[in-house]
Amino acid sequence: MEITLKAPLDMHLHLRDGDMLRLTAPLSAAHFAGAVVMPNLVPPVKDLASLSSYAERVQIATDGVTKNHEFACYMTLFFRAYSATELETVRAQRNFFGIKLYPAGITTNSAEGLVDWTAAEPTLKCMEELGIPLLVHGESHGFVMDRESEFLPIYRRLAESYPKLSICMEHITTAGAVKLLGEYENLCATITLHHLLLTLDDVIGGSMHPHLFCKPIAKRAEDRDALLEAALRGNPRVMFGSDSAPHPRHAKECCGCAAGVFTAPIALPCLATLFARHGALDHLQEFVSGNACRRYGLTPPAREVVLRDEPMCVPASYRGYGQTVVPMYAGEEIPWRVVKNW
Amino acid sequence: MEITLKAPLDMHLHLRDGDMLRLTAPLSAAHFAGAVVMPNLVPPVKDLASLSSYAERVQIATDGVTKNHEFACYMTLFFRAYSATELETVRAQRNFFGIKLYPAGITTNSAEGLVDWTAAEPTLKCMEELGIPLLVHGESHGFVMDRESEFLPIYRRLAESYPKLSICMEHITTAGAVKLLGEYENLCATITLHHLLLTLDDVIGGSMHPHLFCKPIAKRAEDRDALLEAALRGNPRVMFGSDSAPHPRHAKECCGCAAGVFTAPIALPCLATLFARHGALDHLQEFVSGNACRRYGLTPPAREVVLRDEPMCVPASYRGYGQTVVPMYAGEEIPWRVVKNW
Numbered sequence: 186m187e188i189t190l191k192a193p194l195d196m197h198l199h200l201r202d203g204d205m206l207r208l209t210a211p212l213s214a215a216h217f218a219g220a221v222v223m224p225n226l227v228p229p230v231k232d233l234a235s236l237s238s239y240a241e242r243v244q245i246a247t248d249g250v251t252k253n254h255e256f257a258c259y260m261t262l263f264f265r266a267y268s269a270t271e272l273e274t275v276r277a278q279r280n281f282f283g284i285k286l287y288p289a290g291i292t293t294n295s296a297e298g299l300v301d302w303t304a305a306e307p308t309l310k311c312m313e314e315l316g317i318p319l320l321v322h323g324e325s326h327g328f329v330m331d332r333e334s335e336f337l338p339i340y341r342r343l344a345e346s347y348p349k350l351s352i353c354m355e356h357i358t359t360a361g362a363v364k365l366l367g368e369y370e371n372l373c374a375t376i377t378l379h380h381l382l383l384t385l386d387d388v389i390g391g392s393m394h395p396h397l398f399c400k401p402i403a404k405r406a407e408d409r410d411a412l413l414e415a416a417l418r419g420n421p422r423v424m425f426g427s428d429s430a431p432h433p434r435h436a437k438e439c440c441g442c443a444a445g446v447f448t449a450p451i452a453l454p455c456l457a458t459l460f461a462r463h464g465a466l467d468h469l470q471e472f473v474s475g476n477a478c479r480r481y482g483l484t485p486p487a488r489e490v491v492l493r494d495e496p497m498c499v500p501a502s503y504r505g506y507g508q509t510v511v512p513m514y515a516g517e518e519i520p521w522r523v524v525k526n527w
Numbered sequence: 528m529e530i531t532l533k534a535p536l537d538m539h540l541h542l543r544d545g546d547m548l549r550l551t552a553p554l555s556a557a558h559f560a561g562a563v564v565m566p567n568l569v570p571p572v573k574d575l576a577s578l579s580s581y582a583e584r585v586q587i588a589t590d591g592v593t594k595n596h597e598f599a600c601y602m603t604l605f606f607r608a609y610s611a612t613e614l615e616t617v618r619a620q621r622n623f624f625g626i627k628l629y630p631a632g633i634t635t636n637s638a639e640g641l642v643d644w645t646a647a648e649p650t651l652k653c654m655e656e657l658g659i660p661l662l663v664h665g666e667s668h669g670f671v672m673d674r675e676s677e678f679l680p681i682y683r684r685l686a687e688s689y690p691k692l693s694i695c696m697e698h699i700t701t702a703g704a705v706k707l708l709g710e711y712e713n714l715c716a717t718i719t720l721h722h723l724l725l726t727l728d729d730v731i732g733g734s735m736h737p738h739l740f741c742k743p744i745a746k747r748a749e750d751r752d753a754l755l756e757a758a759l760r761g762n763p764r765v766m767f768g769s770d771s772a773p774h775p776r777h778a779k780e781c782c783g784c785a786a787g788v789f790t791a792p793i794a795l796p797c798l799a800t801l802f803a804r805h806g807a808l809d810h811l812q813e814f815v816s817g818n819a820c821r822r823y824g825l826t827p828p829a830r831e832v833v834l835r836d837e838p839m840c841v842p843a844s845y846r847g848y849g850q851t852v853v854p855m856y857a858g859e860e861i862p863w864r865v866v867k868n869w
Contacts, residue, residue, distance in 0.1 A: 328726070328727070328728060328732070328747055328748065329727055329728050329731060329732040330672065330727065384670070385670070385671055385672065386670060386671050388731070389671060389730070389731060389740065389744060390670070390671040392783040392784055392785060392786065393735070393737055393740040393783070393784035393786070394782060394783060394784075395735055395737070395782060395784070396782055398731065398735040402731060405670055406670065438780060438781055438782060439780055440736060440737060440738055440780060440853075440857075441734040441735070441736060442734055442735035442736075442737070443734060444734065444735070511782075515782075
């Protein structure tokens with residue numbers, strides 16, 4: 186069996202910077218026509234100058250892979266109080282995609298995130314007027330299993346307060362989030378590969394698996410199933426966003442392991458496996474590209490990626506530039522592979 | 528401030544075997560007058576011969592520490608279908624304490640655990656008649672956060688079916704278990720140090736902490752608070768059982784980290800800290816010895832352990848016999864210490 190995906194997009198990607206960027210960006214560029222690149226560097230990407238220079242570094246890092254095809258970097262700014270002038274200026278940038286909002290301290294490199302929602306209002310209003318998408322890491326600071334559920338009223342308030350603001354609930358993990366999505370036209374959501382596959386049982390139910398540890402944490406089977414249903418049934422409000430988040434191996438296999446699952450190089454084969462298993466391959470194109478293109482009016486570079494149900498062995502790690510990153514399913518065989526990617 | 532504990536007991540302890548036994552048994556014997564030693568070795572302790580020889584190895588391992596005082600090893604058998612003759616014979620053994628029941632596959636070295644409750648009935652009946660305590664790892668095979676709650680109906684059924692059987696709900700972690708405890712005279716429970724301190728947020732809410740990963744997993748704040756209240760308020764049905772469970776460092780700081788928190792050498796100082804902080808030091812004696820002695824009719828070796836609110840630095844690891852084990856609070860300062868232990 187084969188499937189040809191046109192211009193697959195990763196709508197939520199962490200590439201980091203420096204050597205880690207150089208190692209991981211080509212792995213995404215090898216399979217995807219483009220990606221929304223997250224701004225949570227240290228310090229965060231929160232002005233036009235750092236946006237431009239980061240975009241340039243990302244483009245340089247993918248150059249080796251993309252000699253034969255283009256890789257679209259949809260760059261994001263880290264949410265803060267921006268003036269109307271700043272927002273107008275950044276909106277005019279070719280690579281600019283949207284603004285990512287992190288509650289302060291909620292995940293990796295989010296120390297400079299939002300503390301005061303009231304202070305955020307003028308910026309949100311201005312984003313709404315200018316048509317700049319808001320991407321949100323939607324978690325409270327509550328109990329780890331409740332954080333997304335506790336954030337849903339904030340999504341609701343945002344959706345009602347800014348009816349023309351395009352709001353993306355990033356990496357949703359609960360049945361409640363899927364349900365909320367259906368209530369407001371201005372809400373959409375990204376769903377990761379790992380949240381389509383895992384529950385908390387996979388992370389800590391048997392032994393403890395640092396390479397499956399992420400934020401938001403994987404939830405219950407009924408939550409995973411609600412996400413799966415949205416993706417497999419072609420819900421037009423959900424888009425694939427891997428949230429692939431590389432950390433050096435030593436930061437994962439230790440006490441105090443960092444949150445993030447590295448899936449970029451296996452995402453498309455695993456999605457094909459999953460959609461094929463559920464007889465839903467005909468909805469994969471929409472999930473990995475169509476829904477996002479329609480929602481955001483994107484016209485990604487032309488590109489075809491062909492996948493076939495031939496097994497591939499996932500490398501034990503990806504190495505380069507002095508970095509070692511362990512992917513999900515490291516050393517395991519997965520049933521599909523990319524057979525043509527240009 | 529100082530407190531003198533008479534004959535403190537650890538009513539749930541894993542000592543393992545071989546080099547790990549030689550490293551960890553003296554650490555328990557240094558602070559406790561005795562301990563209930565769990566039988567989940569590989570293979571499990573499930574006949575009189577292995578019980579006797581394991582008891583002997585434990586005794587030898589503690590000999591160096593206990594020249595000046597005795598350390599009582601309350602040995603346990605791994606639950607299986609035992610004949611009346613076997614049970615009568617083992618009951619006559621000086622060191623024998625009770626039988627520990629593990630549902631198959633529920634935790635470390637439990638592969639040979641119980642599969643068929645019906646087949647267990649004659650043994651349970653016979654234990655009831657002979658007055659042999661049943662100690663239970665009470666978890667279902669369900670979702671990790673629900674396993675103890677789902678097991679409570681089984682505790683209820685056991686308590687009702689065998690009204691004279693002494694049943695210990697080991698290492699309870701939920702408010703529901705504390706509540707159930709009050710409903711049946713023949714139920715008691717052990718509570719660990721770490722479940723009095725931790726919630727799931729401590730394990731995976733920030734970064735991921737393999738040395739705090741255990742089974743049953745730490746639950747919600749309201750669960751921890753219910754356990755705390757039972758311990759601090761002097762509930763006579765609850766007893767301290769550390770469930771201290773050493774694993775070699777390499778089995779903890781890796782992919783697929785083993786479940787178990789190593790607390791034996793810091794348990795009494797941490798309990799004193801906790802009880803002092805809550806103004807409940809007058810209930811500590813009951814929790815660490817009195818309740819267990821009354822419940823089980825134990826007469827542990829005379830021994831006094833004096834603790835004082837002087838800080839101690841927890842070692843980064845305990846090493847010996849080629850083993851390295853990392854304790855909870857490794858490298859941190861804790862506010863109380865043992866100042867006299869004989």
